[in-house]
Amino acid sequence: MIEASHLSKRYGDVVAVDDVSFTVERGEVVGFLGPNGAGKTTTMRMLTGFLPPTDGSAKIAGHDIFAEPLQARRAVGYLPEAPPLYPEMTVFSYVDYVARIKDVPRRERKQKVEQALERCGLADVARRVIGTLSKGYRQRTGLAQAIVHEPPVLILDEPTVGLDPIQIGEIRHLIADLASGGGDARHTVILSTHILPEVEAICRRVVMINQGRKTVDAPLSELTAGGHRLDELFARETARDTAPSEEASA
Amino acid sequence: MRHVTTVAWRELRSLFVSPVAYVVLSLFAVLAGLFFILGVAAFNAWVLQLQQFQAFGELEKLNLSDHLVSNYYDSMGVVLLFLVPGITMGLFAAEKTNGTQELLLTSPLTIWDVVLGKFLAGAAFVAILVGLVGLFPGLLFAYGDPELGKTLSGLLGLLLVGWTYVAIGAFASSVTRSQVVSFLITFVLLLCLLLLPAISDLGVTGGGSQLGSALRWLSTGEHYQQMLKGLVDTADLTYFVAIIGSFLLLTKASVESVRWR
Numbered sequence: 306m307i308e309a310s311h312l313s314k315r316y317g318d319v320v321a322v323d324d325v326s327f328t329v330e331r332g333e334v335v336g337f338l339g340p341n342g343a344g345k346t347t348t349m350r351m352l353t354g355f356l357p358p359t360d361g362s363a364k365i366a367g368h369d370i371f372a373e374p375l376q377a378r379r380a381v382g383y384l385p386e387a388p389p390l391y392p393e394m395t396v397f398s399y400v401d402y403v404a405r406i407k408d409v410p411r412r413e414r415k416q417k418v419e420q421a422l423e424r425c426g427l428a429d430v431a432r433r434v435i436g437t438l439s440k441g442y443r444q445r446t447g448l449a450q451a452i453v454h455e456p457p458v459l460i461l462d463e464p465t466v467g468l469d470p471i472q473i474g475e476i477r478h479l480i481a482d483l484a485s486g487g488g489d490a491r492h493t494v495i496l497s498t499h500i501l502p503e504v505e506a507i508c509r510r511v512v513m514i515n516q517g518r519k520t521v522d523a524p525l526s527e528l529t530a531g532g533h534r535l536d537e538l539f540a541r542e543t544a545r546d547t548a549p550s551e552e553a554s555a
Numbered sequence: 556m557r558h559v560t561t562v563a564w565r566e567l568r569s570l571f572v573s574p575v576a577y578v579v580l581s582l583f584a585v586l587a588g589l590f591f592i593l594g595v596a597a598f599n600a601w602v603l604q605l606q607q608f609q610a611f612g613e614l615e616k617l618n619l620s621d622h623l624v625s626n627y628y629d630s631m632g633v634v635l636l637f638l639v640p641g642i643t644m645g646l647f648a649a650e651k652t653n654g655t656q657e658l659l660l661t662s663p664l665t666i667w668d669v670v671l672g673k674f675l676a677g678a679a680f681v682a683i684l685v686g687l688v689g690l691f692p693g694l695l696f697a698y699g700d701p702e703l704g705k706t707l708s709g710l711l712g713l714l715l716v717g718w719t720y721v722a723i724g725a726f727a728s729s730v731t732r733s734q735v736v737s738f739l740i741t742f743v744l745l746l747c748l749l750l751l752p753a754i755s756d757l758g759v760t761g762g763g764s765q766l767g768s769a770l771r772w773l774s775t776g777e778h779y780q781q782m783l784k785g786l787v788d789t790a791d792l793t794y795f796v797a798i799i800g801s802f803l804l805l806t807k808a809s810v811e812s813v814r815w816r
Contacts, residue, residue: 353661357814375663389658391565393572405561406662450658 306331306458306493307352311361314347314517321347323517324361329493329510331457334484336508336525337497340543344517345497346386349460352495353383366457379408382456382492386463388447392436396427399435400449407454421453424479441472448476452483452492459483461496465503473503481507501535511535515543558664562672567679570642576680579638583684590630591691598623619701624692625783628709631688632716632779635681636749639717640741642680643724644734646673647810651732660813670807674725674799681717688713705785712782715795716775720745722802729809748775 307329314322322344329335339345350356352363354370354377363370366380391399400418409417422428425445430438435446444464451459464480465473483492498504504511504525511528513521520542521528528538570576601622605614650656659669689710695701720741727740751774755767771777775798778791 350657355657355661355814375665378661379663381661383657383661385654385657387654389653389655391569391653391655393569394565398568402561402565403658403662406558406659406664408663 306333306366307495308364309348309352309361310363312348312351312358312363313360314344314351314356315359320517322351322358322514325514325517325519326361327512327519327522329495331493332484332491333510334480334494334496334508335510335512336504337495338499338501338504338511338513338521338539339497339515340499343514345514346462348514349383349462349495349497353381353460354378355383379454380457382451382454382459384447384451384459384461384464386466388443389450390435390443390446393434395432395434396422396438396442396446396449397431399446400453403450404453407456409454417453417455421449424452424482425449426475441468444468444472444476448479457493459492459494459496461494463497463499465498465500477503477507501539505529505535513539513542556668558668559672559675562664562669563675563679566646566673566676570645570676570680573645575641575645579641580684580687583634583638584687586634587631587688587691590634591627594623594627594630619695619699620705620785624695624701624706625709627691628688628713628783629779632713632776633749635684635713635717635720636745637742638684639677639681639720640724640727640738640745643677643721643728643741644737645728646677646725647729647806648732648734648737656813666807666811670725670803670810674721674803674806677721677725678718681721682714685710685714685717702785705783708785708787709783711787712779715782715792716779719775719795719798719802722799722806723748726802726806726809729806748773752776 307327309328310326312322312325313320325344325348327335337345337348347356351358352365352370354374357371365377368377368380370377394402397418400421401414404414404418419428422431425448427442427445427449430442435443438446444467448461448464451461459480461480465476468476480494480496484494485491496508508525510524511521512519521538525535529535598617598619602614602617605611605617647656650659660666692701692706692710696703723744724737724741727744728734728737731737731740751770755770755774772794778794781788781791
């Protein structure tokens with residue numbers, strides 16, 4: 306579903322992402338891990354077509370992000386770190402607007418918007434103005450926006466940041482639900498986070514990047530096999546680069 | 556193209572839930588009424604004066620179109636210069652502060668869809684303003700006989716001037732995150748456009764030199780004056796299309812430049 310090959314992004318002399326490749330299969334939930342500033346957001350922005358990579362390319366649901374940008378973007382639901390909301394709109398009209406610009410056919414639009422609101426627990430606040438909502442509801446509105454056109458691929462940048470434990474639980478449940486939904490409704494999910502228990506709770510595979518480079522790409526079961534703990538691995542992988550070693554570039 | 560109207564419609568709806576739209580509309584309506592009444596009073600005083608001096612020849616030449624309506628339109632063009640930046644300042648700047656720029660650029664929209672949609676929303680708002688302006692000369696037809704052709708060509712001129720301002724405002728909004736900065740850039744650009752003939756008249760450019768006439772050609776006022784006289788010339792229409800088109804191209808490049816960094 307997602308094939309990133311040799312993605313790099315440079316800003317002048319600064320290398321934000323350096324030759325990152327990975328693939329994600331249909332229905333997989335991949336946790337994208339790394340310390341702040343590791344290049345998680347930049348990688349996600351390249352996959353969604355917001356930023357063009359300096360080198361390398363990616364395919365989303367079989368569409369190359371350069372050759373078929375519109376098809377690739379149509380296949381992605383994206384929740385940026387700060388949910389992209391218009392504070393003056395109501396929840397319903399906002400999600401309806403996103404459905405329009407994501408090419409949801411007119412006949413199905415109302416039903417799909419209502420379904421997205423329902424799934425994200427927004428049915429009760431559908432007529433409320435977004436600016437008056439609490440942070441949790443805004444985050445959910447952002448998620449509703451990402452899933453309204455039922456994209457095969459979901460890219461979520463820190464979807465649970467700033468939420469209370471109950472809301473975090475609900476969002477995780479929703480993500481797990483989206484990935485396991487039967488047949489065509491199964492979404493492929495990449496979510497970035499630096500909350501390790503979150504990865505253990507919902508992801509099956511972990512891709513870890515640090516200083517723009519991929520350092521780990523393995524199933525969660527493999528990483529935690531033999532009683533290893535994810536936080537130890539995380540600490541080891543992020544500590545490694547402070548002393549430049551041959552290992553990291555190998 | 557379907558997306559153009561979707562973007563425009565959302566923009567207009569957001570404009571009408573913000574106080575800015577209502578402040579601009581009411582200020583504009585008050586000023587339009589004021590300038591019109593002042594114009595009528597001045598016209599009236601003029602007629603009385605000429606009658607007193609029995610200057611019938613002058614009185615003959617006096618007419619509603621040239622001595623009332625076109626002055627009034629001219630003033631409203633200046634009013635637009637102050638108010639249009641208020642409408643356009645948020646077009647792109649607000650998308651950046653909301654973070655919705657990321658939504659637009661990751662949706663299956665082309666950049667032209669976004670730019671034209673935003674322009675269309677601003678243009679529609681200006682059309683409402685120009686409609687308000689048109690109400691007052693409309694009243695004159697009930698009490699006098701201004702020339703219909705001149706009244707309409709002047710109104711069309713005002714509409715084109717307004718749209719030019721919107722295109723410039725859209726560009727200014729696309730280069731900054733701050734609505735205040737966007738307002739100021741637009742305002743200064745529009746003032747420069749207004750002052751171009753004065754600069755050309757200064758003679759610094761050598762009077763009738765090519766640079767002088769080029770500056771004159773660039774000025775919106777020059778072309779607007781022609782339309783106020785009732786002359787709808789292809790050359791003037793071409794000017795408006797060229798200026799609007801160039802600023803929309805610049806806006807497109809500026810929106811796209813997020814991707815170049």
